[in-house]
Amino acid sequence: NAGVTQTPKFQVLKTGQSMTLQCAQDMNHEYMSWYRQDPGMGLRLIHYSVGAGITDQGEVPNGYNVSRSTTEDFPLRLLSAAPSQTSVYFCASSYSLDSYNEQFFGPGTRLTVL
Amino acid sequence: ILNVEQSPQSLHVQEGDSTNFTCSFPSSNFYALHWYRWETAKSPEALFVMTLNGDEKKKGRISATLNTKEGYSYLYIKGSQPEDSATYLCAFQGITNAGKSTFGDGTTLTVKP
Numbered sequence: 001n002a003g004v005t006q007t008p009k010f011q012v013l014k015t016g017q018s019m020t021l022q023c024a025q026d027m028n029h030e031y032m033s034w035y036r037q038d039p040g041m042g043l044r045l046i047h048y049s050v051g052a053g054i055t056d057q058g059e060v061p062n063g064y065n066v067s068r069s070t071t072e073d074f075p076l077r078l079l080s081a082a083p084s085q086t087s088v089y090f091c092a093s094s095y096s097l098d099s100y101n102e103q104f105f106g107p108g109t110r111l112t113v114l
Numbered sequence: 115i116l117n118v119e120q121s122p123q124s125l126h127v128q129e130g131d132s133t134n135f136t137c138s139f140p141s142s143n144f145y146a147l148h149w150y151r152w153e154t155a156k157s158p159e160a161l162f163v164m165t166l167n168g169d170e171k172k173k174g175r176i177s178a179t180l181n182t183k184e185g186y187s188y189l190y191i192k193g194s195q196p197e198d199s200a201t202y203l204c205a206f207q208g209i210t211n212a213g214k215s216t217f218g219d220g221t222t223l224t225v226k227p
Contacts, residue, residue, distance in 0.1 A: 033213075040219065042217035042218050044217070048213050048214070050213055090158075100146045101163070103148075103158075103160065103205075105158045
């Protein structure tokens with residue numbers, strides 16, 4: 001199993017550009033989520049999904065869109081990048097929401113918005 | 115927004131020292147408390163999931179306890195080694211909105227040889 005994969009690993013955008021961060025998992029996990037990690041802070045939840053076709057907002061959803069058309073993939077879209085979105089983004093998945101399952105994290109995408 | 119606090123923010127110890135740090139969370143609405151270990155340039159990895167008041171979990175030299183009535187969990191490392199150097203995160207899940215894990219800011223441990 002590859003686990004949780006994220007692409008790209010690094011990205012530089014100009015203000016106003018849009019892009020999609022890709023996340024995929026091959027563990028047949030129902031639950032997937034996106035976090036951002038800023039210096040001196042922990043992980044903050046952007047959006048999450050409890051299954052294909054179902055998404056919900058986390059703590060800091062503004063400026064980001066998600067969709068979950070398949071169990072495996074959970075892309076994160078930045079509609080119009082802003083410098084405040086410079087961060088490291090982590091995708092995570094877990095087996096389900098109903099039991100006390102650990103989350104498995106991808107390697108992260110380091111995004112810089114100029 | 116839930117308040118999940120970890121203390122101290124950072125800790126420097128000598129090899130062989132034992133250490134502990136704290137995660138505080140809301141005592142009401144408790145569902146689960148997770149501990150993760152996050153090494154530099156890697157991704158967070160799960161250490162423990164704790165669900166019942168009084169839970170104690172152990173993995174090698176690392177152990178954790180849980181008090182849901184007062185809203186805290188302790189993580190202990192016995193005989194710290196340089197390879198224990200990492201950031202330790204806790205994550206709180208409430209019964210309502212269990213999909214929204216709230217992470218603390220972490221405790222960064224540095225173990226000097």
